[in-house]
Amino acid sequence: DAGVTQSPTHLIKTRGQQVTLRCSPKSGHDTVSWYQQALGQGPQFIFQYYEEEERQRGNFPDRFSGHQFPNYSSELNVNALLLGDSALYLCASSFAGTPYYGYTFGSGTRLTVV
């Protein structure tokens, strides 16, 4: 049973560029959430996608956007990259039918902005 898959593993971008990160949820899960984790800190919630729509959003600027596809996979897009966007980006999947099953996380994408 495949868990949550994220790609790419590592990415280096130049300030001002745009980046797209990808996530495939665990089999049986239909909801995808994205988190940003700066070095030495706990993950911060970016947004959650369900039924191809953004269901909830954290305190992140509009430069951060996302998409969910009919197969439940998801993309995170970040425009006009800043040095401060350097972080580990984590994708988590869950089942929308109940909040009681918990979340499964992927291995993350390490983004470095230079």
Add this chain to the structure above:
Amino acid sequence: KQEVTQIPAALSVPEGENLVLNCSFTDSAIYNLQWFRQDPGKGLTSLLLIQSSQREQTSGRLNASLDKSSGRSTLYIAASQPGDSATYLCAVNAGNMLTFGGGTRLMVKP
């Protein structure tokens, strides 16, 4: 706004010790609380999930308790091993998102 705090921020213990990691949260209206392990530069591995109606959960040498009314959870690790060295994160689920603490960095020395 939910806030989650973990104490201590870092812990170094000799192998074999029993230890307790603490997590506190400000809003008791939660569905559940999850404890995760994170190795350096890696993703999160779920250790234990405690529903709001439960008092504790056990998995092997790990035991997590939850006191929702006081906004506290503890993770107990018995007979610690060097392989337990990692960052431990607690996260509360109050709806469509998890709110994380800052983590406890654990080092178990042989």
